[in-house]
Amino acid sequence: MSTIIFLNGCASSGKTTVARAIQYLDHKPWLRFGLDTFMDMLPEQYTHLTSKSHDGYLSFKKDYNSFGSTLTMDMGPLGAEVFDQMPAIANILAHAGNNMIIDEVLLGDHKLKAYINALKDHTVYFIAIVCELVMMQKREHLRLDKPIGIVHDQILRVHDGLRTYDFTIDTSFISPFESAKLALDFIHKNDHPTAFKNLALLINETP
Secondary structure: OOEEEEEEEOOOOOHHHHHHHHHHHOOOOOEEEEHHHHHOOOOHHHOOOOOOHHHOOEEEEEEEEOOEEEEEEEEOOOHHHHHOOHHHHHHHHHHOOOOEEEEEOOOOOHHHHHHHHHOOOOEEEEEEEEOOHHHHHHHHHHOOOOOOOHHHHHOOOOOOOOOOOOEEEEOOOOOHHHHHHHHHHHHHHOOOOOHHHHHHHHHHHOO
16 A cells, blocks of 8 residues: 555646655655646647647637636547546556655546545545635746646636545745645644545445
């Protein structure tokens, strides 16, 4: 059985830098696994706003909400063949004895349920990464690898639905290292996280 730190939060909330800080600070090795891991495998011309994106893995739909302009990620016909396999691949790595930090953006409950079922034999710390909107907006404008508007789309959805966490970290005004220390302190003091186990009971009771 492996230990998994599952970070869920909006794009630009700080998940990836927190995950890297955990890898740096802790005394044992952690694999970092998440959406960006799989995004980096994709042929660029079939992603984002390129000419073949609608025929490939994912594309972005432009819209507008109360926060401003939005970009919603839509899976293309090839997308499910890759991204729906993430929970099973995470389980393969964990089953082989690897401790992991999962860096995810859960929009809706379908993928969360898949992770809960796939990782049921492992110790999972389900941690929410939250951040004030204005800080995420600033970070999004400073990033060169993501289009503008994703934060406005995800902020109302990423923590909606089946979201019972073991711990929450607000990254608005603290550094990734401070955030990582909070996560590690919680984990070292709590041997038996309950969020995934309680969610597993809930989804199995739901018709």
